[in-house]
Amino acid sequence: MIHRERVADDVYTFQSDVYAQVNAGAVIGQDWAVVIDTLAFPDETLAIREFIERELKRKVRYVINTHYHADHSWGNCFFPGAYILSSGLCRELLGKYGQKSLTAALETDNTFQKTQIVLPHITLEEGVLELIIGAKTLRFIDLPGHSPDGIGVYIVEDEVLFAGDVWMPIPHIVDGDGEVMRESLRKISQLTIENVVQGHGEVILRGEVNSSIADRIDYLDKIDQVVLDAAQDEYPGEYLREKTIEECGRSRILLGGAAEEIHQQNLRHLYQKVHGEKPRYFNS
Numbered sequence: 001m002i003h004r005e006r007v008a009d010d011v012y013t014f015q016s017d018v019y020a021q022v023n024a025g026a027v028i029g030q031d032w033a034v035v036i037d038t039l040a041f042p043d044e045t046l047a048i049r050e051f052i053e054r055e056l057k058r059k060v061r062y063v064i065n066t067h068y069h070a071d072h073s074w075g076n077c078f079f080p081g082a083y084i085l086s087s088g089l090c091r092e093l094l095g096k097y098g099q100k101s102l103t104a105a106l107e108t109d110n111t112f113q114k115t116q117i118v119l120p121h122i123t124l125e126e127g128v129l130e131l132i133i134g135a136k137t138l139r140f141i142d143l144p145g146h147s148p149d150g151i152g153v154y155i156v157e158d159e160v161l162f163a164g165d166v167w168m169p170i171p172h173i174v175d176g177d178g179e180v181m182r183e184s185l186r187k188i189s190q191l192t193i194e195n196v197v198q199g200h201g202e203v204i205l206r207g208e209v210n211s212s213i214a215d216r217i218d219y220l221d222k223i224d225q226v227v228l229d230a231a232q233d234e235y236p237g238e239y240l241r242e243k244t245i246e247e248c249g250r251s252r253i254l255l256g257g258a259a260e261e262i263h264q265q266n267l268r269h270l271y272q273k274v275h276g277e278k279p280r281y282f283n284s
């Protein structure tokens with residue numbers, strides 16, 4: 001149900017097989033462990049805990065949320081006794097929207113019956129925070145753009161970056177901002193990197209980092225242009241619908257088939273932001 005991978009000594013990633021290839025991670029120390037993000041469904045998050053507690057025989061002392069979205073933070077409640085860490089804004093946004101979204105989710109299915117929204121106990125506002133675990137240093141980096149509250153976790157000694165959703169196979173900007181995302185991606189390109197664990201999708205290896213950043217910025221440039229061109233069309237909504245993800249240079253099979261939907265959300269969001277109104281459709 002979850003796919004586990006070891007990316008460095010005592011550093012693991014866990015990927016959901018069922019929800020948009022979302023990733024979580026863990027760094028294992030002598031006596032205790034840090035979890036980076038939780039997964040979309042309770043069973044998946046519990047499987048991470050079981051692996052760390054039963055197989056590796058460590059207790060999870062800290063859980064870091066890279067941002068407040070449900071598929072990264074709703075598993076906080078499955079680590080009772082752990083301290084939850086995030087940006088201050090993540091705590092604020094999870095407090096504002098978490099319970100509302102959870103209540104709405106419970107109306108349609110009972111997958112989240114045991115889920116509770118647990119707000120971070122420790123927040124960082126600015127400056128540099130490092131968490132030391134055994135021989136490893138976890139450095140927190142502000143990486144907004146996918147959402148305003150995003151942070152990444154850089155393991156200094158291993159040169160591994162858990163980037164959160166600012167880095168995905170297809171940039172997703174409906175809760176963020178393309179320009180801010182570009183800045184975050186450029187900031188990442190300054191780091192020495194062995195591996196990037198994206199918020200969703202496969203691990204990016206050192207040799208792919210630069211081209212991968214360039215691909216994402218290229219996609220953001222393309223959708224900017226599409227949205228400008230769409231305004232010339234009598235029915236911009238139809239125009240956007242025809243500009244598929246493949247026309248914007250990315251594959252539609254990414255993210256377990258969710259790619260086109262994410263892409264269309266980006267286009268509609270950006271259109272409204274740039275032109276101040278929703279795109280018009282033939283029959284609206």
Ligand SMILES: [Zn+2]
Binds near residue numbers: 067069146147165
């Ligand atoms: Zn997200």
